[in-house]
Amino acid sequence: MSGLPPYATTGQRAWYYSFRVICGLIFFFLIAPIIVIIPLSFNAQDFFTFTPEMLAFDPAGYSTKHYEDFFTNSDWQLALKNSLKIAPVATLLSVSLGTLAAIGLSQSHVPFRRAIMAILISPMIVPLIISATGMYFFYSNPYIPTPFGKIELPFTLTGTYLGVVLAHAALGIPFVIITVTATLVGFDNSLTRAAANMGAGPVTTFFRVQMPLILPGVVSGGLFAFITSFDEVVVVLFVGSAGQKTLPWQMFTGLREQISPTILAVATILIAVSIVLLFVVELLRRRSERLRGMSPS
Amino acid sequence: MSEPVIAADGRPLKASLNRALRRQKMRALALIAPLLIFILVSFVMPIADMLFRSVENEIVSETLPRTVAALDAWDAGSGETPDEDVFNALYTDMALAVEYKSHTRLGSRLNYETTGIASLFRKSGRRVGKFDTDVYTKAFQDADPRYADPQQWVAWMADDSIRAKLPMTTSAYDDWAKMIVEAENDVPSEEEPWDFVYSALYNDAVSGAELPVSVDVSGITPVSLRTAFGDIDDKWLNPNVWRTIKTYSPRYTDGYFLNSVDLMKGAEGVEARPENEQIYITLFIRTMIMSLSIMGMCVLLGYPIAWLLANLKDRTANLLMILVLLPFWTSLLVRTSAWKVLLQQQGVINDILVWIGIVADDNRLELINNQTGTIIAMTHILLPFMILPLYSVMKTIPPSYLRAAKSLGATNWTAFWRVYFPQSVPGIGAGCILVFILAIGYYITPELVGGTKGVFISNRIAYHISSSLNWGLAAALGTILLTIVMVLYWVYDKIVGIDNVKLGG
Numbered sequence: 001m002s003g004l005p006p007y008a009t010t011g012q013r014a015w016y017y018s019f020r021v022i023c024g025l026i027f028f029f030l031i032a033p034i035i036v037i038i039p040l041s042f043n044a045q046d047f048f049t050f051t052p053e054m055l056a057f058d059p060a061g062y063s064t065k066h067y068e069d070f071f072t073n074s075d076w077q078l079a080l081k082n083s084l085k086i087a088p089v090a091t092l093l094s095v096s097l098g099t100l101a102a103i104g105l106s107q108s109h110v111p112f113r114r115a116i117m118a119i120l121i122s123p124m125i126v127p128l129i130i131s132a133t134g135m136y137f138f139y140s141n142p143y144i145p146t147p148f149g150k151i152e153l154p155f156t157l158t159g160t161y162l163g164v165v166l167a168h169a170a171l172g173i174p175f176v177i178i179t180v181t182a183t184l185v186g187f188d189n190s191l192t193r194a195a196a197n198m199g200a201g202p203v204t205t206f207f208r209v210q211m212p213l214i215l216p217g218v219v220s221g222g223l224f225a226f227i228t229s230f231d232e233v234v235v236v237l238f239v240g241s242a243g244q245k246t247l248p249w250q251m252f253t254g255l256r257e258q259i260s261p262t263i264l265a266v267a268t269i270l271i272a273v274s275i276v277l278l279f280v281v282e283l284l285r286r287r288s289e290r291l292r293g294m295s296p297s
Numbered sequence: 298m299s300e301p302v303i304a305a306d307g308r309p310l311k312a313s314l315n316r317a318l319r320r321q322k323m324r325a326l327a328l329i330a331p332l333l334i335f336i337l338v339s340f341v342m343p344i345a346d347m348l349f350r351s352v353e354n355e356i357v358s359e360t361l362p363r364t365v366a367a368l369d370a371w372d373a374g375s376g377e378t379p380d381e382d383v384f385n386a387l388y389t390d391m392a393l394a395v396e397y398k399s400h401t402r403l404g405s406r407l408n409y410e411t412t413g414i415a416s417l418f419r420k421s422g423r424r425v426g427k428f429d430t431d432v433y434t435k436a437f438q439d440a441d442p443r444y445a446d447p448q449q450w451v452a453w454m455a456d457d458s459i460r461a462k463l464p465m466t467t468s469a470y471d472d473w474a475k476m477i478v479e480a481e482n483d484v485p486s487e488e489e490p491w492d493f494v495y496s497a498l499y500n501d502a503v504s505g506a507e508l509p510v511s512v513d514v515s516g517i518t519p520v521s522l523r524t525a526f527g528d529i530d531d532k533w534l535n536p537n538v539w540r541t542i543k544t545y546s547p548r549y550t551d552g553y554f555l556n557s558v559d560l561m562k563g564a565e566g567v568e569a570r571p572e573n574e575q576i577y578i579t580l581f582i583r584t585m586i587m588s589l590s591i592m593g594m595c596v597l598l599g600y601p602i603a604w605l606l607a608n609l610k611d612r613t614a615n616l617l618m619i620l621v622l623l624p625f626w627t628s629l630l631v632r633t634s635a636w637k638v639l640l641q642q643q644g645v646i647n648d649i650l651v652w653i654g655i656v657a658d659d660n661r662l663e664l665i666n667n668q669t670g671t672i673i674a675m676t677h678i679l680l681p682f683m684i685l686p687l688y689s690v691m692k693t694i695p696p697s698y699l700r701a702a703k704s705l706g707a708t709n710w711t712a713f714w715r716v717y718f719p720q721s722v723p724g725i726g727a728g729c730i731l732v733f734i735l736a737i738g739y740y741i742t743p744e745l746v747g748g749t750k751g752v753f754i755s756n757r758i759a760y761h762i763s764s765s766l767n768w769g770l771a772a773a774l775g776t777i778l779l780t781i782v783m784v785l786y787w788v789y790d791k792i793v794g795i796d797n798v799k800l801g802g
Binding site: 012015019022023026027029030031033034036037040047048049050093097098100101103104105107108109110111116118119120122123125126127128129130131132133134135136137138139145166167169170173227230231233234238248251252255256259263264267270271274275277278281282 | 322
């Protein structure tokens, strides 16, 4: 598809250009819905479509009142605060446990490697509604199964901050495992041996030699885990209570019950966040490839 | 024979190596262990709990233990109401259940199987304490004042020989004492036993047991509990209600699974549910068909894009890739709200169509709250999951193959269809399974844009958890869905391998 040869027939030319048009339309389908809500969020009216003033580019048709609403409304502020309280802690939990496990998994002789991998990846595969159902049942009445029957634990995790964090950490772990193991595939183990040879203990080796090299993978896994928690609504709907209402939850109820244009303002802010995340992940990926390219294989 | 090679520490080298290997394995496992335990507790156990709940049915035998035991002798196929013994057992069970307030929960549980039982249990719960069984209490207490003495009861019930002679009384008294402590926060030795204990005592006496203080029971006019329950509601005299209780009395049941495929346990084994209650098969089929259409749409739209990206110069391809990755990274709720806004009757798409003149203003298209809405929005949401695996497969197909085919005389179409397409099939397979797995379990988007006709099985699961509170059925539906996904996942693992799951292209 690299350019049209000069000898192309009219039919080939027609196909070449119509194919490009089709692709353009599909790209439009992918991106337009996201782009369209950005101007709509500046609507001065409480409508969800372009008003005549907006189409005429009349400044009176635009306003930032939906943004003001977002930053002053206590419901939205509480939701934002909850999201910012839950996602980082869940991310920290999944990144720290996930990185350790990924390092363990990438060693050469791991018994039951496939089975362990399958279990660790499963939160990504199991539909969210099923995870949410199971967590709702189990977290509301946790128990330790023994051959002699259940030992019921005297506390409940549903409706608590801890419960939501645990659930979100579990959902984020597959992403950390996948990205970190992918980074470790190219890791040269003679580096750790060299470090050990020069008298570094396992902890020093990990933090001074291994960690800097796999850091891009760890960070991008962390970003995936963060966005999973930050964007997650099904599990928090089931496991959380009104006190753990997150931003997506508030958007969900907003869309279902009283649809207000403030949602569009929130959506625009989240789009900006995702653009930033996209670029960070892309930069990290390139950096990781460069780092791995540097180490002799 | 050569001597075994010795390592520096004097042990045979082989043993030394084995030990080192074992230590390495242990270290790897020690690194994995914290996460594995974490996932087992926070994720695997909840799933196992859900699977267990789909067959668990302890509520009937826990709430009505005596009734369930007494029903053993009753033939469900006889078409007759059970005899007085069963009603006696029911009386004791109900009187206890009312104090624990568990009779309403049991009522709503059995109501899933036979409608009307919930109100029957509520109604009976209110009236079960007002039965005429106080004649027994009076008769015993009048015959001998020791029967009214709580301390004396405690002493009797501590005596094993008396316990053995009065089985019904013992069991009624024990549960009563337990209830007094747990539900009433009182001490049994200070409380006079309730009517149902005396009623059990009377039944023991009538069946010939020797009483601790002999009382002539022949003078007491028996109270027919069967009539008493029948007076509350004649449903108690309906064998169908009893059949339901008996059918669902075992500790484990396949009833929820039968329910999730529109079957039920009838008088003669498994039978179809009434026409107006058959919804799950339709819902499963609809979920399948809609997931398949979304998958088809994704292939249709994703294939040209992946082809274009794989065959453009790297610079341009990377730029265009942003258009694919941006939706991928954008919050699901943002994309769903975008579609909700766009597809409304007064929304942007309808406005544009009206403005162009394709659609009349008074005849705007219904694009949302139906299947169309769900399919459009979900195709958009899942399209990146199709494009990314397709792209990574197409990237590995050398463009020289197409040129070779053309130079051998193939037309553009033949070259594509016979040479390029077969090589891209693994990518299509991977993308299709991925999209299908994701689509079949979707909840948020169908809930918001699907209305009533465009919802999936997952929405029904959520409904049973939060609204109808039929958790067992929700668990059974979830188990079926999980099985389907696991089978597809296994296929995906065979084709692509879980180790090859890539994120973000």
